Amino acid sequence: MSETIEAGIARVTSARAAGRHEEALELALELAAEHPDDARVAYQAGWAHDKLGKESAAVPFYSRALSLPGLSPVERHGVFLGLGSTYRTLGRYEESLETLRRGVAEFPDFAPLKAFLAMTLYNCGEHKEAVSTLLNLVLDTTGDSSVKSYSEAIALYARDLDQVWD
Known part of the structure; x- marks a missing residue:
C-alpha cells in the first residue's frame, strides 16, 4: 500500500x-x-x-x-508566486504579469506577490507602475518611523510620480 x-x-x-x-x-x-x-x-x-x-x-x-x-490559501498564493516568478525568470513577461495580477487580486495582503509584480512590471517597460507598486508596498509594510513620517508625500508620489509643482 x-x-x-x-x-x-x-x-x-x-x-x-x-x-x-x-x-x-x-x-x-x-x-x-x-x-x-x-x-x-x-x-x-x-x-x-x-x-x-x-x-x-x-x-x-x-x-x-x-x-x-x-x-489552502497559503499554498495557493505560493503557487501564484512560484509560477509568476518562474515565468519572469524565463522571460515570459506577459504570462508572469497575468499570473501575478491574478495572485494580487486574490491575495491583496500578501506582500511578496506585489514585489514580484513590480519586478515584472519593470521587465514589461511599465516603470511608473512598477515604482508606484513598490512605493505602496513600502508604505504598507515598513516599520521604519522615519519612512512613516513621509507617508503622505510617498503616497502622493505613488499615485502620480510625474507630479510637479510651481
Missing part, C-alpha cells in the same frame, strides 16, 4: 528543508506520478523543480496546481 498524500508531501518538504533538493525532486515526481490530479502534489513538484533551477519543468506543475481544487 502506498503512503498517504500527506505523508508523501511531508517527505518532500522535509527533504527540501534539509537542503536535499535532488531527493525532494525525486520524491515529488514519484508522488506526482501516483497522484496526478492533486493540486498540493503538483505544487510541491513545481517547487522542487524551481529549487534546482529547472524553471521550464516547473511551469506545468505550477499551472496544474492552479487549475485544480484543494490548495
Whole structure:
C-alpha cells in the first residue's frame, strides 16, 4: 500500500528543508506520478523543480496546481508566486504579469506577490507602475518611523510620480 498524500508531501518538504533538493525532486515526481490530479502534489513538484533551477519543468506543475481544487490559501498564493516568478525568470513577461495580477487580486495582503509584480512590471517597460507598486508596498509594510513620517508625500508620489509643482 502506498503512503498517504500527506505523508508523501511531508517527505518532500522535509527533504527540501534539509537542503536535499535532488531527493525532494525525486520524491515529488514519484508522488506526482501516483497522484496526478492533486493540486498540493503538483505544487510541491513545481517547487522542487524551481529549487534546482529547472524553471521550464516547473511551469506545468505550477499551472496544474492552479487549475485544480484543494490548495489552502497559503499554498495557493505560493503557487501564484512560484509560477509568476518562474515565468519572469524565463522571460515570459506577459504570462508572469497575468499570473501575478491574478495572485494580487486574490491575495491583496500578501506582500511578496506585489514585489514580484513590480519586478515584472519593470521587465514589461511599465516603470511608473512598477515604482508606484513598490512605493505602496513600502508604505504598507515598513516599520521604519522615519519612512512613516513621509507617508503622505510617498503616497502622493505613488499615485502620480510625474507630479510637479510651481
